Amino acid sequence: MFDLHRLRLLRELKHRGTLAAVAEALSYAPSSVSQQLSQLEAEVGVRLLEPVGRRVRLTEQAEILVAHTEAVLERLERAEADIASSLTDLTGTLRIASFQTAALALVPTTLDLLRDRHPHLRVHVTQREPERSLPALQARDFDLVLAEEYPGNPNPRPAELEQEDLLDDGLHLALPEAADGPDTAHPMTALRSLADHPWVMEPEGTTARHWAMTLCRNAGFEPDVRFETTDLLLHLRLVEQGHAAAFLPDLVWRGQPPTVALRKLPPGQRTRRVFTVVRRGRSPHPAIQACRDAFNRAAALHSHRA
Known part of the structure; x- marks a missing residue:
C-alpha cells in the first residue's frame, strides 16, 4: 500500500514545478520533501x-501514480461533500x-447572501487573475475560482476541473474625450479611428491582452500600448482623463451609468464569458453549491441594475 501523504507530495510537485515551491506551499523544509519522495520511490520500486x-x-x-492520486483525492472530496451534506449547518x-x-461587482453581494444564509461559513477571498488562479485551484490552494473567457480565446479545460457559466459580460470600446466621435460610427471604423491614440491594456501573457491585440490587428493597426496593468479601474481612470483608449467590460461600472463614451465592438467580439470553476468531485459540496447559488443571485441583481 502506497503512502497517500507521499503521493500527494508527488502530485504537488507536478503542479508546482519545483521542490522549493512544494516546500513553501506546505510549510516543509525542501530536504523533508526530497526525503519523503525518496521514500516513495523505495515503496514503488521504480525511479520517480x-x-x-x-x-x-x-x-x-x-x-x-499522479493520475491515480488525482482519482483518489477526487473520491475523498466526494466523501467530504457527503459528510457536509449530512450536517444541518455549513461550517x-x-x-x-x-x-x-x-470581485468588485459580484463578490460583496455574494458575501452578503452567504452571511445571511450561512453565518458559520468562513469565506476567504483572494483577488487573482485566472492565469494564476486556475493552476492554484488544481494545486488545491482554492476551492472555487471566478474566471473569464474572451471571444475567440477559449481557455484550456483540464479534465479535473468543472466549469459552470455565470454570466455574459458586455465588452466595449472606451474612447478618451479627445477622440469622442459620432455615436453612429461603424464598429470597425470607430476602432480604426484610435490607431494613433495611446492605449491601456492588460500585461502581455494575459488572455485579455491577446484578445485586445488581435482585435486591433484585425482592424489593421498595431496599438500604441503605453500603459499596462491588470487594474481595470486604472484603465477607466486613464480613459476618463483622456490619456488612453481601452476595452472595458460592463462589470467595471458595477451597475452604474458609464462615465466615458462607449462604442460597439465588431460582431462576435461583444461579450466575454464569466464562469465559476471547481475541482471535479468538489461540486456536490454544500458550501460550493451555496456559493454558486449566491453568485448566480448576485449576477442576476447586477444584470437588473445594469
Missing part, C-alpha cells in the same frame, strides 16, 4: 524523478479566487 539541470521532472511511472472555510472586476 529525474534531474533536468537544477530541477527535477516526473518520470513516466510518476505520471501514472469551515471556503477559499475563493476572483479576477478584479468580478
Whole structure:
C-alpha cells in the first residue's frame, strides 16, 4: 500500500514545478520533501524523478501514480461533500479566487447572501487573475475560482476541473474625450479611428491582452500600448482623463451609468464569458453549491441594475 501523504507530495510537485515551491506551499523544509519522495520511490520500486539541470521532472511511472492520486483525492472530496451534506449547518472555510472586476461587482453581494444564509461559513477571498488562479485551484490552494473567457480565446479545460457559466459580460470600446466621435460610427471604423491614440491594456501573457491585440490587428493597426496593468479601474481612470483608449467590460461600472463614451465592438467580439470553476468531485459540496447559488443571485441583481 502506497503512502497517500507521499503521493500527494508527488502530485504537488507536478503542479508546482519545483521542490522549493512544494516546500513553501506546505510549510516543509525542501530536504523533508526530497526525503519523503525518496521514500516513495523505495515503496514503488521504480525511479520517480529525474534531474533536468537544477530541477527535477516526473518520470513516466510518476505520471501514472499522479493520475491515480488525482482519482483518489477526487473520491475523498466526494466523501467530504457527503459528510457536509449530512450536517444541518455549513461550517469551515471556503477559499475563493476572483479576477478584479468580478470581485468588485459580484463578490460583496455574494458575501452578503452567504452571511445571511450561512453565518458559520468562513469565506476567504483572494483577488487573482485566472492565469494564476486556475493552476492554484488544481494545486488545491482554492476551492472555487471566478474566471473569464474572451471571444475567440477559449481557455484550456483540464479534465479535473468543472466549469459552470455565470454570466455574459458586455465588452466595449472606451474612447478618451479627445477622440469622442459620432455615436453612429461603424464598429470597425470607430476602432480604426484610435490607431494613433495611446492605449491601456492588460500585461502581455494575459488572455485579455491577446484578445485586445488581435482585435486591433484585425482592424489593421498595431496599438500604441503605453500603459499596462491588470487594474481595470486604472484603465477607466486613464480613459476618463483622456490619456488612453481601452476595452472595458460592463462589470467595471458595477451597475452604474458609464462615465466615458462607449462604442460597439465588431460582431462576435461583444461579450466575454464569466464562469465559476471547481475541482471535479468538489461540486456536490454544500458550501460550493451555496456559493454558486449566491453568485448566480448576485449576477442576476447586477444584470437588473445594469
